[in-house]
Amino acid sequence: MNAHRQGRGRTGPNLVGIAARLLLPGVALALSGCGIGVLDPVGPVGGAQRTILFDSVGIMLCVVVPVILGTAGIAWWFRASNRRATYRPDFVYSGRIETMIWGIPFLVVLFLGGIAWIGAHELDPAKPLASPAKPLEVEVVSLDWKWLFIYPEAGIASVNRLVLPVGRPVHFRLTSASVFNAFFVPRLGSMIYTMNGMTTQLNLQADRVGRYPGQSSHFSGDGFAGMRFDADAVPPAAFDGWVAHARSAGPLLDRSAYLALARPSSAVAPYAYRAVVPKLFDAIVMHTIDAPPSPAVATARR
Known part of the structure; x- marks a missing residue:
């Protein structure tokens, strides 16, 4: 009898060990996500x-x-x-x-x-950040299924890559050339929606050099899962160098190039345009230049 009990003690389930093995991976996963969110x-x-x-x-x-x-x-x-607890059945x-x-x-x-x-x-997303530096203007267009970033002051643009100078506020103007979408860089903060035919504003600032993942945080169709971009925070000198390099290479973002870019596609590798036609962002908002309809919209119209 004693031997039987001792055998059960050695081979029986260790509930504490099982609970630890189940909980520790989840805790580790949660803590690992804190570093990038x-x-x-x-x-x-x-x-x-x-x-x-x-x-x-x-x-x-x-x-x-x-x-x-x-x-x-x-x-x-x-x-x-x-026995010391008082029983009070009439308490109300x-x-x-x-x-x-x-x-x-x-x-x-x-x-x-x-x-x-x-x-x-x-x-308030539209409220300017307190800083002695002049904000960098960036115009953001959500497409199917990629992001277009226009730098109107520099006259260049990039696809699926947002380059920002460290320590300088950034004023975003955002719109959608297609369906409802959402712009979000978790480590910078303030998710904000992009809407077709409308403009929203957002003010952010990066204080540390690094590459921070950005994403679309609103479902927008088949290519939603791959609609991601890199937000690269670089020193001001490196930002100026990137602008100079972009101006010296890459295609021109004119009307025909924009219409080709706006065709639905996903998992597009980042690249830059050396020049952008003036007021392209305003033309997209005002529908004086229209992107091809997304597959979902085209199907609904039939």
Whole structure:
């Protein structure tokens, strides 16, 4: 009998070990994602949004943690074996308990509402960032299924690559030449939608040199999964060098080149245009130059 019990002890399932093997990969995966997402910002907008996120979680934990501990404490105190617990079958009301139950959630909603109100105004996408440097103007067009970035001051453009000078604010004007879409660089912050025939604005800034992945965060058709781009934050001298190199090579982005670019395609390798016809972005917004319809739109019109 004793030998049988000892055998079961050695070969029986180790629940703690099984739980650890199941949970640790998930925890490691979650922590590894923090290094490339919104929890590791590289600019003032992303940093402010992370602060709002942490503050909101902290406020909510002020309710969640006491409720969890209180539930466990009540269950333990009023267990059947506890002779010191008072049995009160006629209990129906307590002013103190009611005040606590309703007062704490009221304060949580008040604080969360205050954070949301202040954050919504301080982080208005169209609000310029406080900086002595002049903002860099970038015009963004979402296509099927790629991104076009136009630098009107430099007269160049790039596809699926956004190059930004470190420490300088960037003012984006965004539109869509096709369906509804969304522009998002997680480590810079502030996802914003792009809409056909409309213009939205966004102000961002990168404070650290690096390559940060950007993406379309709104489903837009068959090539959505590959609609990604690189946001390269480089020193100002390197940015000037990239502009000079782009001007010396690459095709011209005129009407015919834009119509060819606008045809639906995905997983397009980044490249640059040496020159752009003036007011191309405005022409796309005002539909004086129209991209070919996406497959979904073309099918719906038949």
